[in-house]
Amino acid sequence: MSDVAIQVRNLGKEYRIGGPQKQFDTIGEQVSDMVKAPFRRMGKLMRGQASGAAELDEIIWALRDVTFDIKRGEAVGIIGRNGAGKSTLLKILSRITEPSAGSARIYGRVGSLLEVGTGFHPELTGRENVFLNGAILGMKKVEIDRRFDEIVAFAEIDKFIDTPVKHYSSGMYVRLAFSVAAHLEPEVLLVDEVLAVGDLAFQKKCLGKMDDVAGEGRTVLFVSHNMSLIQTLCQRGVFLQHGQLAVDGSVMDAVDAYLNTLEQAEAVGLAERTDREGKGDVKLVGVDIMQGEDAVTALTTGGPARFVFHTDKLVSRMSCTFIFFNHLGQRVAIFRSELPSPNDVVDSNLGPQFICEFDELLLLPGRYFVNVLLGGGGEWQDFIEGAVHFDVQPGTLRGRAVQSDKNVSVCMPHRWTTPNT
Amino acid sequence: MLTQEANSQVAGSGQLKPLPANVPIVDIVPSKGWVSLGLREMWEYRELLFFFVWRDIKVRYKQTILGASWAVIQPFFTMVVFSLFFGRLAQVPSDGLPYPIFSYAALVPWTFFANGLTQASNSLVQNSNMVKKIYFPRLAMPIAAVAAGIVDFVLAFVVLLVMMFYYGVTPTINVLWLPLFLLLAFVTCLGASFWLSAMNVQFRDVRYVVPFLVQIWLFITPIAYSSRLLEEPWRTIYGINPMAGVVEGFRWALLGTDNAPGLIVAVSAVVATVLLVSGAFYFRRMEKTFADVV
Numbered sequence: 001m002s003d004v005a006i007q008v009r010n011l012g013k014e015y016r017i018g019g020p021q022k023q024f025d026t027i028g029e030q031v032s033d034m035v036k037a038p039f040r041r042m043g044k045l046m047r048g049q050a051s052g053a054a055e056l057d058e059i060i061w062a063l064r065d066v067t068f069d070i071k072r073g074e075a076v077g078i079i080g081r082n083g084a085g086k087s088t089l090l091k092i093l094s095r096i097t098e099p100s101a102g103s104a105r106i107y108g109r110v111g112s113l114l115e116v117g118t119g120f121h122p123e124l125t126g127r128e129n130v131f132l133n134g135a136i137l138g139m140k141k142v143e144i145d146r147r148f149d150e151i152v153a154f155a156e157i158d159k160f161i162d163t164p165v166k167h168y169s170s171g172m173y174v175r176l177a178f179s180v181a182a183h184l185e186p187e188v189l190l191v192d193e194v195l196a197v198g199d200l201a202f203q204k205k206c207l208g209k210m211d212d213v214a215g216e217g218r219t220v221l222f223v224s225h226n227m228s229l230i231q232t233l234c235q236r237g238v239f240l241q242h243g244q245l246a247v248d249g250s251v252m253d254a255v256d257a258y259l260n261t262l263e264q265a266e267a268v269g270l271a272e273r274t275d276r277e278g279k280g281d282v283k284l285v286g287v288d289i290m291q292g293e294d295a296v297t298a299l300t301t302g303g304p305a306r307f308v309f310h311t312d313k314l315v316s317r318m319s320c321t322f323i324f325f326n327h328l329g330q331r332v333a334i335f336r337s338e339l340p341s342p343n344d345v346v347d348s349n350l351g352p353q354f355i356c357e358f359d360e361l362l363l364l365p366g367r368y369f370v371n372v373l374l375g376g377g378g379e380w381q382d383f384i385e386g387a388v389h390f391d392v393q394p395g396t397l398r399g400r401a402v403q404s405d406k407n408v409s410v411c412m413p414h415r416w417t418t419p420n421t
Numbered sequence: 422m423l424t425q426e427a428n429s430q431v432a433g434s435g436q437l438k439p440l441p442a443n444v445p446i447v448d449i450v451p452s453k454g455w456v457s458l459g460l461r462e463m464w465e466y467r468e469l470l471f472f473f474v475w476r477d478i479k480v481r482y483k484q485t486i487l488g489a490s491w492a493v494i495q496p497f498f499t500m501v502v503f504s505l506f507f508g509r510l511a512q513v514p515s516d517g518l519p520y521p522i523f524s525y526a527a528l529v530p531w532t533f534f535a536n537g538l539t540q541a542s543n544s545l546v547q548n549s550n551m552v553k554k555i556y557f558p559r560l561a562m563p564i565a566a567v568a569a570g571i572v573d574f575v576l577a578f579v580v581l582l583v584m585m586f587y588y589g590v591t592p593t594i595n596v597l598w599l600p601l602f603l604l605l606a607f608v609t610c611l612g613a614s615f616w617l618s619a620m621n622v623q624f625r626d627v628r629y630v631v632p633f634l635v636q637i638w639l640f641i642t643p644i645a646y647s648s649r650l651l652e653e654p655w656r657t658i659y660g661i662n663p664m665a666g667v668v669e670g671f672r673w674a675l676l677g678t679d680n681a682p683g684l685i686v687a688v689s690a691v692v693a694t695v696l697l698v699s700g701a702f703y704f705r706r707m708e709k710t711f712a713d714v715v
Contacts, residue, residue, distance in 0.1 A: 015713065031701060092449060093449070094556050095447070095449060096553065096554065096555065096556050096712045097712040098449075098553075098708070098709040099449060099451050101451060102450075102451075103448065103449060103450040104448075104449040104450075105446060105447065105449070106446070106447040106449070107444055107445050107446055108445065109444075109445060110556075112556065113557070114554045114555075115550075115554045117557065118550060118551055118554040118555050119548075119550075119551050121476055121480055122482045123479070123483040123484070124476065124479060124480065128476075128479065131472065132472050132475075132476055135469045135471075135472040136472070136551065136555055136557070137469055137470065137555070140468060141468055182667060187444065224571050256444055284543065291487055298491070307576040315547055377617075
């Protein structure tokens with residue numbers, strides 16, 4: 001038992017959420033409802049129903065019956081689709097919110113990093129904020145005193161440490177905030193999707209810091225949508241689905257299971273899928289993958305490919321963006337219709353679809369999935385993770401055979417000049 | 422939720438450093454009904470409480486032209502208006518003291534109370550971001566908001582001393598009781614703040630109630646007039662409003678209004694304590710839902 005850091009038993013959390021908003025046909029109805037509503041709410045309150053004035057009537061279980069043990073020094077990635085309960089789990093473990101059922105026990109001091117820069121006050125200087133934020137994150141004053149220079153050096157803002165942070169650039173702000181958090185020294189660290197901050201160089205530095213943390217024998221629980229990051233940092237993966245534990249095993253198994261569910265979600269049919277984000281005026285209803293004129297599920301390296309994105313209607317200033325991900329969940333390539341090229345065609349008779357053609361597909365053999373983002377009217381309309389997936393078969397690129405390599409996703413046309421040996 | 426100390430920890434295996442002895446164990450379980458006040462934990466987080474107070478004081482008058490003089494302007498100009506209308510025009514009796522100092526001595530603790538209540542009842546909602554992302558004993562938030570008002574109180578109090586010198590009022594030995602009356606104001610403010618801040622999380626109606634409540638409370642407290650307008654036993658019963666005890670206490674301790682307001686202060690102290698304890702328990706009971714509904 002001595003090497004267990006976190007023990008979770010049948011943990012569950014229910015939330016009350018508001019039911020659908022009422023629709024009113026006339027202003028008269030709306031006004032009369034505004035008059036009646038206080039009485040209705042008071043009545044409910046008297047009967048001990050619902051909580052608060054928000055009319056919370058429906059119950060959903062954000063987390064249900066989750067059980068696992070985490071050993072000291074383990075780095076565990078928590079993955080799952082939006083709304084799977086990842087953040088709820090971290091919130092319960094960091095004691096921000098109480099579970100509705102079950103229990104958890106944590107051995108050691110807990111540091112949680114659910115958001116970078118919580119409690120930063122814009123009017124205070126960098127120096128003052130380091131102390132305030134450190135205290136909020138659970139550091140003692142002597143601890144902050146001792147590590148102050150280190151924190152400032154890590155954030156690379158020595159010159160501005162006595163400037164109010166409201167004058168900082170967003171990059172400086174985030175660097176300082178992360179730097180404070182990175183110098184926490186709890187036995188158990190809970191991290192929620194906070195590494196996607198700052199410029200690339202700083203991100204790399206943060207990653208290094210996180211790796212150190214895990215290497216020092218501290219326990220890390222790490223939530224992210226970035227599969228490659230999870231695989232870099234964690235050995236073990238916990239995959240949550242609809243609030244329940246679906247997979248608890250090696251990080252590879254958990255990521256595989258996660259990517260599989262993205263594939264399964266396709267079976268539902270794009271038009272019916274509900275795990276989408278965005279304004280929703282226009283929706284993606286289908287994606288065809290074609291080789292020449294034939295719909296296919298497998299493409300060939302170096303061969304032609306055509307992606308057709310069907311939407312339910314057309315709105316003004318529409319755009320389509322899609323991203324290829326490899327089997328590890330790493331981004332491979334991104335394509336945006338709003339970045340034009342002289343070779344693009346605008347066809348007013350096309351109907352509600354976007355077509356993207358490739359003369360030669362530069363992907364190595366393997367399995368890929370596609371995230372699609374539709375824009376329209378200057379807003380973000382529809383975003384679907386794993387809208388479609390496809391396989392790439394071995395082929396030749398300009399007469400050169402391309403071999404598969406599980407750590408590489410892309411090939412490029414090229415030409416050698418070699419000595420005759 | 423409770424924190425206990427693990428007495429024995431076997432050294433970790435392999436490359437792991439052994440856990441320090443007495444590593445805290447945190448148990449997370451659903452709580453039911455009334456929960457303890459968690460005073461020990463509050464003590465462990467005293468540094469954070471200090472930082473909250475320090476932050477509130479630091480930022481209070483940032484980006485204002487008049488800065489900390491606001492702490493004096495508020496009670497001082499209220500006193501001027503009161504002196505004109507109640508003192509001069511309405512000829513309200515002021516226990517034989519010059520009316521300005523009579524009302525200002527009451528306005529100093531009152532302003533501390535009213536501002537503290539306004540800030541504290543809004544503290545959780547205002548810091549909702551922190552409540553949703555960080556764990557700390559939530560009681561620290563209203564406590565810090567009230568405590569930060571002490572600085573304003575001190576500034577306004579200095580002006581009171583100047584006025585006493587100007588009017589030639591010499592304090593008696595009774596002035597030693599003053600900290601006790603300040604404590605009474607603090608306790609009253611804290612008690613009301615616990616109730617209101619916890620309710621404000623669920624019912625934003627509180628935001629509209631507080632200014633209204635403060636205004637009414639000002640008039641039911643003997644600030645513009647003296648509680649001597651009431652006959653006994655009504656004067657003692659008046660102590661049910663704890664601020665009545667505070668105000669009469671301040672006047673007695675500083676300005677030497679004749680006999681000690683013993684009974685009225687005793688009643689006030691009891692009511693304030695009940696308000697504080699009940700408020701703290703109510704707050705703790707509602708606390709578990711804060712992060713979900715704020």
